[in-house]
Amino acid sequence: MNWRCARTGLVRALAVLTTAGCSILVGVPSTMAEELPDPSAPSGLQRGIDDALPPPPLPAAPAPPIGDLSPQSAALWHAVQSPPTGDPIFDTWPAAMDRMAAGEVIEQRDITAIAAPRIAAPVGRAVLLKFRSTAAAGAPSFGTATLVVPAAAWTGPGGRPVLVDNKPINSLGLRCTPGYVMAHGEDGTSSSAIDALTPTTAAAVNRGYAVLIPDHEGPFMAYAEPNVAAQVVLDSIRAVRSMPGSEFGASRFALTGYSGGAIASYAAAMLLTDYAPELADVVVGAAMGGLVTDNRVVANSFDGKFASGVLLAVVLAYAREHPEILDNMNHLAQWVATSPVNNVCGEALGPLGVVGIPLEIAANIPHPLDSAIADEIFTRTDLGDRTSAVPLYIYHAAHDLWIPLAGAQQLYRTQCARGVPAVFRSEPGEHVTGLATGFPGAFDWLDARLHGEPTPTECS
Structure with a gap:
């Protein structure tokens, strides 16, 4: 990825993230707060995020060594990995x-x-x-x-x-x-x-x-x-x-x-x-x-609270081994996950969530911790x-x-x-x-x- 483009996209992503966080605190406009009749469809807020922010441009990439993915998912999987060390x-x-x-x-x-x-x-x-x-x-x-x-x-x-x-x-x-x-x-x-x-x-x-x-x-x-x-x-x-x-x-x-x-x-x-x-x-x-x-209990206790940065980092880390998670990341999450955030060390994870970011802001499905994909991952790791x-x-x-x-x-x-x-x-x-x-x-x-x-x- 072109890093000038990535930096620009990350700035836009952070702007969207800040706006979304404020919307949660003060209430979203009625047009964004409306839910679609389909309970499995993205919420108004989630649709608003994807409408405001296009997906990051990603170069084509080969299938990962852990399984076959669609070309789009393979490109995203490679982009969310930690950069090489040079060793x-x-x-x-x-x-x-x-x-x-x-x-x-x-x-x-x-x-x-x-x-x-x-x-x-x-x-x-x-x-x-x-x-x-x-x-x-x-x-x-x-x-x-x-x-x-x-x-x-x-x-x-x-x-x-x-x-x-x-x-x-x-x-x-x-x-x-x-x-x-x-x-x-x-x-x-x-x-x-x-x-x-x-x-x-x-x-x-x-x-x-x-x-x-x-x-x-x-x-x-x-x-x-x-x-x-x-x-x-x-x-x-x-x-x-x-x-x-x-x-x-x-x-x-x-x-x-x-x-x-x-x-x-x-x-x-x-x-x-x-x-x-x-x-x-x-x-x-x-x-x-x-x-x-109990990953489910801890995930729900971290979500949207002072430890939300740790939860968001864990979800990104899990997606590297369970790439089906990638299909549930919205455009905002894709920009952040393909930014230098994917190379941070532990002491940066807490401050990343200090504003109490809920996981729903990074997903394209409502109530992501209660979703079918969450149930599947919790079962695999229990x-x-x-x-x-x-x-x-x-x-x-x-x-x-x-x-x-x-x-x-x-x-x-x-x-x-x-x-x-x-x-x-x-x-x-x-x-x-x-x-x-x-x-x-x-x-x-x-x-x-x-x-x-x-x-x-x-x-x-």
Whole structure:
């Protein structure tokens, strides 16, 4: 796309967005407020947006690697992707992945000189891995992850343990991933800090554990898509275990993550039995905090409120793996999704929604969260009927304004009822402070699992 045209279109889109937002606040004119008799047809406001703003001009593009789309949808799918990083390990789509095993290493690169100074612990080596994985709908895909190995030799029993540290990437741009940042040394955003709020990686390295940091949003940066996250995480473990001369064939692995990272750890625990059953005796536990367990509940609580920017970003990210969403984006949403917004990092997502933009302004169907396509996506991404393959440590801030505490409590009760050893902690504070207050207990629990200590449970 011509970026001068894109900038002009984005300015027009923002003008339409501002007008639409004001219309919601003060009431729309009667001609726009009228609904068509057909309840599935766009509302007057939605028709007004598309009438005022033409669709963005998009160049023709090939069918995406995750399925066949119409030429128009294929062009839009390519346009909403994160721009390339310039590094082939993140950008290049490998050939013949259908003949590779899940977790098979495609490429690896030593990044010790760049990555080690970013970690406040003695690092022996850091390796960036690219491996075969699976897209949300089952098509061959790939993943990337960084393996950090301590400088000191492991003197404990068995192989050196590995902590799988799922960072809260929460971003739309490939340059925001921990793998890219550790490989290139760029740090222009708070989300790129390896231990931004808690010293998870450094603490593990100081204990002698290796740390595996997956880029769990996958190559399309599908923020919060649990199937993609689980498959990338589990395939990263497979990749580490299968590396030539690997010292991790007999190692214990444990998962940890908070908020967006908790989605990855939770999903990996729930999908392990189906997707990677050979890892059932390898992964010894998962600790997760600030977790979204019910996408429908959280989407409705974010819609049109202070967290609306996060919801809109998640919908765009989901469309990259579930392209049928694209058909329900209006012209305004198409302009924004094909603008530099598709490359932002996590700290920009909240401010994007500060004015409380409802999802309906970006859709061409009324009540998009109650639509057939929403029902389909919620069903595909709901793991509520799954049983964890590993013991769980669940913690949540008691006064979390973003994600209801009740979801974490229900997850604990449900998994206990299914026979999963579990521990639950309600932490003081809100969503951000809950990470800091919950970290010590979660890390101690993980430390015990990686040492092979008996698994505690507080299920009654």
